[in-house]
Amino acid sequence: xxxxxxxxxxxxxxxxxxxxxxxxxxxxxxxxxxxxxxxxxxxxxxxxxxxxxxxxxxxxxxxxxxxxxxxxxxxxxxxxxxxxxxxxxxxxxxxxxxxxxxxxxxxxxxxxxxxxxxxxxxxxxxxxxxxxxxxxxxxxxxxxxxxxxxxxxxxxxxxxxxxxxxxxxxxxxxxxxxxxxxxxxxxxxxxxxxxxxxxxxxxxxxxxxxxxxxxxxxxxxxxxxxxxxxxxxxxxxxxxxxxxxxxxxxxxxxxxxxxxxxxxxxxxxxxxxxxxxxxxxxxxxxxxxxxxxxxxxxxxxxxxxxxxxxxxxxxxxxxxxxxxxxxxxxxxxxxxxxxxxxxxxxxxxxxxxxxxxxxxxxxxxxxxxxxxxxxxxxxxxxxxxxxxxxxxxxxxxxxxxxxxxxxxxxxxx
Amino acid sequence: xxxxxxxxxxxxxxxxxxxxxxxxxxxxxxxxxxxxxxxxxxxxxxxxxxxxxxxxxxxxxxxxxxxxxxxxxxxxxxxxxxxxxxxxxxxxxxxxxxxxxxxxxxxxxxxxxxxxxxxxxxxxxxxxxxxxxxxxxxxxxxxxxxxxxxxxxxxxxxxxxxxxxxxxxxxxxxxxxxxxxxxxxxxxxxxxxxxxxxxxxxxxxxxxxxxxxxxxxxxxxxxxxxxxxxxxxxxxxxxxxxxxxxxxxxxxxxxxxxxxxxxxxxxxxxxxxxxxxxxxxxxxxxxxxxxxxxxxxxxxxxxxxxxxxxxxxxxxxxxxxxxxxxxxxxxxxxxxxxxxxxxxxxxxxxxxxxxxxxxxxxxxxxxxxxxxxxxxxxxxxxxxxxxxxxxxxxxxxxxxxxxxxxxxxxxxx
Numbered sequence: 060x061x062x063x064x065x066x067x068x069x070x071x072x073x074x075x076x077x078x079x080x081x082x083x084x085x086x087x088x089x090x091x092x093x094x095x096x097x098x099x100x101x102x103x104x105x106x107x108x109x110x111x112x113x114x115x116x117x118x119x120x121x122x123x124x125x126x127x128x129x130x131x132x133x134x135x136x137x138x139x140x141x142x143x144x145x146x147x148x149x150x151x152x153x154x155x156x157x158x159x160x161x162x163x164x165x166x167x168x169x170x171x172x173x174x175x176x177x178x179x180x181x182x183x184x185x186x187x188x189x190x191x192x193x194x195x196x197x198x199x200x201x202x203x204x205x206x207x208x209x210x211x212x213x214x215x216x217x218x219x220x221x222x223x224x225x226x227x228x229x230x231x232x233x234x235x236x237x238x239x240x241x242x243x244x245x246x247x248x249x250x251x252x253x254x255x256x257x258x259x260x261x262x263x264x265x266x267x268x269x270x271x272x273x274x275x276x277x278x279x280x281x282x283x284x285x286x287x288x289x290x291x292x293x294x295x296x297x298x299x300x301x302x303x304x305x306x307x308x309x310x311x312x313x314x315x316x317x318x319x320x321x322x323x324x325x326x327x328x329x330x331x332x333x334x335x336x337x338x339x340x341x342x343x344x345x346x347x348x349x350x351x352x353x354x355x356x357x358x359x360x361x362x363x364x365x366x367x368x369x370x371x372x373x374x375x376x377x378x379x380x381x382x383x384x385x386x387x388x389x390x391x392x393x394x395x396x397x398x399x400x401x402x403x404x405x406x407x408x409x410x411x412x413x414x415x416x417x418x419x420x421x422x423x424x425x426x427x428x429x430x431x432x433x434x435x436x437x438x439x440x441x442x443x444x445x446x447x448x449x450x451x452x453x454x455x456x457x458x459x460x461x462x463x464x465x466x467x468x469x470x471x472x
Numbered sequence: 473x474x475x476x477x478x479x480x481x482x483x484x485x486x487x488x489x490x491x492x493x494x495x496x497x498x499x500x501x502x503x504x505x506x507x508x509x510x511x512x513x514x515x516x517x518x519x520x521x522x523x524x525x526x527x528x529x530x531x532x533x534x535x536x537x538x539x540x541x542x543x544x545x546x547x548x549x550x551x552x553x554x555x556x557x558x559x560x561x562x563x564x565x566x567x568x569x570x571x572x573x574x575x576x577x578x579x580x581x582x583x584x585x586x587x588x589x590x591x592x593x594x595x596x597x598x599x600x601x602x603x604x605x606x607x608x609x610x611x612x613x614x615x616x617x618x619x620x621x622x623x624x625x626x627x628x629x630x631x632x633x634x635x636x637x638x639x640x641x642x643x644x645x646x647x648x649x650x651x652x653x654x655x656x657x658x659x660x661x662x663x664x665x666x667x668x669x670x671x672x673x674x675x676x677x678x679x680x681x682x683x684x685x686x687x688x689x690x691x692x693x694x695x696x697x698x699x700x701x702x703x704x705x706x707x708x709x710x711x712x713x714x715x716x717x718x719x720x721x722x723x724x725x726x727x728x729x730x731x732x733x734x735x736x737x738x739x740x741x742x743x744x745x746x747x748x749x750x751x752x753x754x755x756x757x758x759x760x761x762x763x764x765x766x767x768x769x770x771x772x773x774x775x776x777x778x779x780x781x782x783x784x785x786x787x788x789x790x791x792x793x794x795x796x797x798x799x800x801x802x803x804x805x806x807x808x809x810x811x812x813x814x815x816x817x818x819x820x821x822x823x824x825x826x827x828x829x830x831x832x833x834x835x836x837x838x839x840x841x842x843x844x845x846x847x848x849x850x851x852x853x854x855x856x857x858x859x860x861x862x863x864x865x866x867x868x869x870x871x872x873x874x875x876x877x878x879x880x881x882x883x884x885x
Contacts, residue, residue, distance in 0.1 A: 090719075104582075105581075105582060106580070106581070106582050107580070107581040107582075108523065108580035108581050109580065109582075110521065146581065166579075166582075167519070167520070167521035167522065168518075168519070168520040168521050168559065169517075169518060169519050169520075169522075169579075169588070170588065171588040172585060172586075172588065173585075173586045173600070175582070175583065175584040175585065175599075176719060177719060178595055178598060178599070178600060178710060178711075178719050179710075179711055179717045179719075180593070180600070182591055185591060186588075186591070187586070187591060187593070190717075191717055192716075192717060205714075205716070206711070206712060206713060206714050207714055208714045210631070210640070211631045211640070211642070212631075213628055213629055213630045213631060214628070214629045215626055215627070215628035215629070216626055216627045216628070217626045218623075218624045218625075218626060218649070227623070227624070229624070236631070239751050297591060297592075298591075298592055298619070299619060300619060301618075301619050301620055301621045303605075303618070304592045304603075304604055304605055306503075306589060306590060306591050306592075338652050
């Protein structure tokens, strides 16, 4: 059979679904966002009868807002679009630094309107935003977060049994390019924050792209990355659980409508390690295990480091939520440290075992800033060794991608 | 360390991103869509200054439109929402049959507006729609498409080398629940349509849910399902390729801006089979291999069946796009069949080898209906055995999910 016979007339075999048709056959062809050659970005929105159109996103100067009981927050800035020809509204940013950015539109009092011209979105807990990446082709952040012409690792959504939580649970596992060729690999356990789920790091965190790009350039060692679900009473991300397609509120966000969990994530953590060691070609000793996490996941990492001081050699706390003894955010973490004998004993064991790296990253305006100060003060008073990095900005994904990029280059070396 | 110490104050460690905040702390709390107890569904949209709001989706009666050069299409119906209190617009459907449905809003001339209250979406080629599922708890379609309390298979995004296409390419692989316990499994190759990609069947097609649910109830055998990318000059789905986050047009939809491919998908198909056989615990004989696809993927299946008559025992053509010898849609497929000696020879070989199942499904109003009539007429004239199922509706995902459900229950038995 010759090649001619095999030729399939692509154009004649469209399999467009209902909504896609309009776009295909009656396209207004508005392009948005457009990353311009000078590094600015233009948003275009067809809204012929709108009175006021705004774009809100993390590329605009933030405004700090105070949330009672929570502290200060970096709220996204807002900019007005202007109406041009044919009902298309536009706004062009200043030159943007390399980064992955997110945005939505506000139209006449409706908020959170997605850009119909942009098919790239991220879900952050209970809301969707459009995303785009600005890169400078010089290996800066935008380039690290992009898919480049490099060997790619695989991403799997894996169901495993947790005997401690008495539950089938879902996690995301990254295996590096070349894993299918054989060999054994170290493992990084990468934990999300409250309200997040096992999809957070691979979507908002660009973990697969960051690892692909760092490994391809020799800046990080090839490693397996395990991203479990950190909500102990929840099997999986919204929509992947058996509770239906409801939109969770934040406070049950990702945790769903179930009874209290059988145990905490740190207490059940070795279920995950055991499953991964049994089902992947891992290097099973302490020196080939790292764990890190953001916010609540930083808290999980902190407690795992105290619970299992000999199981991991690398710890990373990103904007960590640190608590002991039923502490609430309002309570002084320094006071909790002072009162907890168990904490003192476990910290001594942990640092006595000489972990290769205890790393902490924190944003200068993060509402959790003080608890990391308290922890550092205590560890300094004991002479315990750790590394600390402070960045601009608050409790935001932009910082957590930076921290992962830094941490991944420091482990298994 | 006791349980108390491990307790983490979830509420205090929120890791909300920029856009999520508004939703969390200033929520209008509009619920949409609401599946009511009587089986109707209510859409609610906060649009305080809108003049006209419509919902369009595949749960409304379709209207056939004629697209020159393509034939008749089932366009989604449109219904108007009415303004109620506090700027919230609403519409309630009739009682809906169990199904997964999709929709978007039209607001004052803007089309394709997503529902800000619904975090569940599907991408269909170049557009996003919100989705929801209606189920009757009696094992009907909606129940098959839902995530139920059953053992779940794993979904992986796998990069493999295609020597024939001279390219690293991405595919989605489903391994059934229990695969991690050992054993060897049959393989179903499941192909998407033009403009689609390796994500289409697991997202729009609910393939993992259908297989999980059929396997859990003993209606289908545990099997591996391989969903490759069917665009021969394209590595991966939009956003997973290295061409940046641009929104592809339909006619380069999913295929990107590259040069012509080194070979067709059917010609390169054994690259996929060889990779899967080398990297998964498969049963490697003909009787444990099935292949099926929708539209262009049905055409690929058809050509694979002619090219490799002895490699697969089960073939499924779903609303297949059938062409030979550079045929265009306008050209009579019957005429092409009549003129092609190669086709006659390969068909004779194929049916001479007695495949266990050659299955075809087609919608009554599908614009590709006639070519399957032509093929059936030819095969009837030769006495070749096949199964044929005709359903209501046209060239739509609703039919392809039904065909997968039927086909998956007929194979490997």
